[in-house]
Amino acid sequence: MDDEGREGADASYPAGWEADVVLLDGATTHVRPIRASDADALQAFHVAQSERSTYLRFFAHLERLPERDLQRLVHVDHDERVALVATADDDGPVGYRIIGVARYDRVNEDEAEVAFNIADAQQGRGLGSVLLEHLAAAARERGVRRFVAEVLPQNGRMISVFRDAGYEVRQHAEDGVVSLAFDIDPTDRSFAVMADREHRAEARSMRAVLGARSVLVVGPVLPGAPPPRPLHLGMARKVLAHLALADSHVRVQSVGTDLDPSGEVPAADGGADGAAAEGAEAGDEHATAAAIAGAFAGVDGPVDLAVLAVPAASALAVVRAIAPTGARAVVLLTAGFAETGPHGLELQRAVLAAAHRAGMRLIGPASYGVVSWRPDGALNASLADDLPRPGRIGLFSQSGALAVPLLDALRRRGLGLAEFVSAGHRADVSGNDLMQFWADDEGTDVVGLYLESIGNPRKFSRVARRLALTKPVIVLTAGRSGQVVPPGHAVRATQAPARAVDELMRQSGVIRVENTHQLFDVAQVLALQPLPAGRRVAVVGSSSSGATFVAEAAATAGLVVVGAQVLPEDADDEVSESLIREAIEAPDVDAAIVVRIPTVGGPDPRFGRVVARAAAASGKTVVACVLGLRGVTDELTAPDLDGVPRTVPAYATPEDAALALGHAARYATWRTRDHGRPLHPDGTDLRGAARLVRDWLAGQSQVVLSAEQSGRLLASVGVHVLPSAPVHDADEAVAAARAIGYPVALKTTAPALRHRADLGGVRLDVADETELRADVVEVLALAAGHQGEPGAAPLEVQAMAPRGSSCVVRSVEDPLYGPVISVGLAGDASDLLGDVAYGIPPLTDVDVADLVRAPRAAPRLFGYRGLPPLDVAALEDVVARVAVLSDALPEIRTLELNPVVVAEHGAVALAARITLAHADRADATRRLQRT
Structure with a gap:
């Protein structure tokens, strides 16, 4: 198979460049660095190309690659010479075939010549764009900043690949050849192109799943497989029954779902298959696979979707066996994979690799299945017996177990379902993929996600923000921290604070809820009512005390109560409707909460119709808490002015209604609101910063930068640190002060007292030599009981900065989140009270402005208690530059500016500490990422 040849590869082989990617047709392929063992496959690829394709690539027709050239092409050093291949499964002697090649040869330190060759049969699938993205990412890691190429004028397709990737391509023609050159540093346009290609590919792969017209159900009764367990057989038969009942337009086939009359597993037929079955009993893995493959000989392809209820031990052979059916995706219902330990994780990865090599997406393991309502019925390839009615809510659940109460809650409330997908351990298909699909799906208005873990927070943020700009996204996480990692989920560990996930959700525009009850409370109002035009709310209650209670609940939920109306208990329908209309239609009202809980008597269905008529006529957002009504009800449904039925959602309690609203x-x-623009501060030299980091890290695993090095790195992006002079005694301090000029600041370098003027560790406005010598004695005595920095001078002398407020700006590279930026005011507010705001790059200018204003102590920056307002724009500029630097260079493990003094005019960093280490960021764009 494609993995063969990995053993024996030299240590320079960059395994981190391997990736499974989704192409524009929704199918998958594997991209990896070329290996010496690829010679036969590369020759086969070349021989299969048309004469025209060969001529466009080599400027000559070569029927076969000469052996010398072939060996040169497959032997690369993964630095000066790099080649990537895209592969797919094949029945030939090699076991895989190459379907695309991209390579570069370095010309000089910054420039490399690039070439591509895509199989004729693979044209139009976006493979050239994918290989360019991956090759450019690899080149940037190796310090290459520009690609050049020579292309024949008739090779318009390749020229278009370069231009369509979003790069600024420069070209000129000479002697019948077009010379191209373009910088490969990411730009806003190139990133947008990549994100759009990724979006279209992943959305299309999900469309193939949810729009499946041909489904194959595979049970555990297979020759050569372990004896079938009742659980697996029951799953397979249940899915078969659901498919048969839900939609006659879906063609359904099954394998391995029936026992023979004796209850035994049927043996394979005679001949080769019979021999294979005998070999399987003897423990021959290849014979077992052959026996299982033989069971699929009668499957009539093509198949859109395969649903597997087989033991984990059989899953790999089954996935390989169904590949020839042309299935676009596999739903794996059964568990027994990563949650069982390292062996199970390896098995899960092998199953996923087999699926991707065959071009299939994988949903699961431990999936509850998929459901999709279409105009002609439902695709119910799930274990759910009772589906919610058709509707416009898309629902995703990682947990198979929680899928049961989620679907049940949707059904009991009368809410309608558009699509449902359970990803289980989400080895492949994730919430990101479904959000990509829902962004374009005209049949979905509201999206709900239950996430047990977030495998790629940065991609989640990007995809969720794109979706939330057009459709509400409601997210429930397992645990308040959002960092619970259940068994079976292969997720990187994180050291980010729990509040980081709150910031992630806020930046993304998603609505985070705390339980399933809240998830559907919020879904009700978003699915049934127009979005509120603002936060001003009117309260209509059946008692004065009740109205007061509801008003308090609304204020707690962040609403502004602008009016309260009390309905007399004995009011007739006409009076009630008039009072409700008056409250709702007031010009200063954006939404309304109507509550009627009578102290005498039971539910009154007529009151619901009164509320419904008033709400539908107003066109405003209305929610209700009416005794005896819950969810979607006929009593709270009435036609609007256009004759379209509108339903007021009913809640169990007034607090639920207020919270949802x-x-x-x-x-x-x-x-x-304005979401801002990407950050591009003037005067940033990220290339220069990358060179500095690469030089300082060369041959080392971790480096703590000196003050001089930190200053150089920060200066490359326009952040200037006020210089300081390390000193050991009073004489050195006086000499430094004379060079700098009085007044100066004297600081201890002991970590416990560093930056703490309130504790005596910093002396400001030292005016002359006499005062300085006295301060040196006092500060050294004060710091004597504290451990200093190893190898550091005990004191620093620095020029005085303008007076203002001291802030702390930090960046920490987290294994899961990537860079996490934090901002707080220096001192006890941040150190003791945790009054720090977090942001996860990439940030916009609006994100930065929000970040600076988020700490509770931030009013000190804006003229607190008569003090002059400070230059907050200058602080925002510093934060923006730190964010850009940290986002571009994952090798920056930690960065701290403490303090940054924000004055009336300007902001200046007084000290910087930076640690570098090699990093492998989780969201590199060349990888197929999962959430």
Whole structure:
């Protein structure tokens, strides 16, 4: 198979460049660095190319690659010469075939010549764009900054690949050849092109799943497989029954779902298959696979979707066996993989690799299945017996177990389902993939996600923000921290604070809820009512005390109560409707909460119709808490002015109604606000910064930069640190002060007292030599009981900065989140009270402005208690430059500016500490990432 040849590869082989990617047709392929063992496959690829393709690649027709050239092409050093191949499964002697090649040869330190060759049969699938993305990412890691190429004028397809990738391509023609050159540093346009290609590919792969018209159900009754367990057989038969009942337009086939009359597993037929079965009993793995493959000989392809309920031990052979059916995706219902330990994780990875090599996406393991309502019925390839009615809510659940109460809650409330996918351990298909699909799906209005873990927070943020700009996204995480990692989920560890996930959600525009009850409370108002135009709410209650209670709940939910109306208990329908209309239609009202809980008597269905008529006529957002009503009800449904039925969602308690409305109002505000522009501060030299980091890290695993090195690195992006002079005694301090000029600041370098003027570790406005000598004695005595920095001078002398407020700006490279930026005011506010705000790059200018204003102590920057307002724009500029630097260079493990003094005019960093280490960021764009 494609993995063969990995053993014996030299230590320079960059395994981190391997990736499974989704192409524009929704199928998958594997991209990896070329190996010496690829010679036969590369020759086969070349021989299969048309004469025209060969001529365009080599400027000559070569029927076969000469052996010398072939060996040169497959032997690369993965630095000066790099080649990537895209592969797919094949029945030939090699076991795989190459379907595309991309390579570069370095010309000089910054420049490399690039060439591509895509199999004729693979044209139009976006493979050239994918290989360019991956090759450019690899080249940037090796310090290459520009690609050049020579292309024949008739090779318009390749010229278009370069241009369509979003790069600024320069070209000129000479002697019948077009010379191209373009910088490969990411730009806003190239990143947008990549994200759009990724979006279209992943959305299309999910469309193939949810729009499947031909489904193959595979049970455990297979020759050569372990004896079938009742659980697996029951799963297979249940899915078969659901498919048969739900939609006659889906063609259904099955393998391994029936026992013979004796209850035994049927043996394979005679001949080769019979021999294979005998070999399987003897433990021959290849014979077992052959026996299982033989069971699929009668499957009539093509198949869109395969649903597997087989033991984990059989899954790999089954996935390989169904590959020839042309299936676009596999739903794996059964467990027994990564959650069982290292062996199970390796098995899960092998199953995933087999699926991807065959061009299939994998949903699961431990999936509850998929459901999709279409105009002609439902695709119910799941274990759910009772489906919610058709509707416009898309639902995703990682957990198979929680899928049961989620679907049940949706059904009991009367809410309608558009699509449902359970990803289980989400070895492949994730919430990201479904969000990509829902962004374009005209049949979905509201999206709900239950996430047990977030495998790629940065991609989640990017994809969720794109979706949330057009459709509300409601997210429930396992545990408040959002960092619970259940058994079976292969997720990187994180050291980020729990509040980082809150910031991630806020930046993304998603609505985060705390339980399933809240998830559907919020979904009700978003699915049934228009978005609130603002936060101003009117309260209509059946008692004065009740109205007061509801008003308090609304204020707690972030709403602004602008009016309260009390309905007399004995009011007739006409009076009630008039009072409700008056409250709702007031010009200063954006939404309303109507509550009627009578102290005498039971539910009154007529009151619900009164509320429904008033709400539908107003066109505003209305929620209700009416005794005896819950969810979607006929009593709270009435036609609007256009004759379209509108339903007021009913809640169990007034607090539930207020909380849901508050979430809806905040989301509406986020969606309509300015989200800003990508950060591009003037005077940043990220190339120069990368060279510095590469030089300092060469041959070392971790480096703590000196003050001089930190200053150089920060200066490359326009952040200037006020110089300081390390000193050991009073004489050195006086000499430094004379060179700098009085007044100066004197600081201890002991970590416990560093930057703490309140504790005596910093002396400011030292005016002359006499005062300085006295301060040196005092500070040294004060720091004597504290451990200093190893190898550091005990004191620093620095020029005085303008007076202002001291802030702390930090960046920490997290294995899961990537860079996490934090901002707080220096001192006890951040150190003791944790009054720090977090942001996860890439940030926009609006994100930075929000970040600076988020700490509770931030009012000190804006003229607190008569003090002059400070230059917050200058602080934002510093934060933006730190964010850009940290986002571009994952090798920056930690960065701290402490303090950054924000004055009335300007902001200056007084000290910087930076640690570098080699990093492998989780969201590199060349990889197929999962959430």
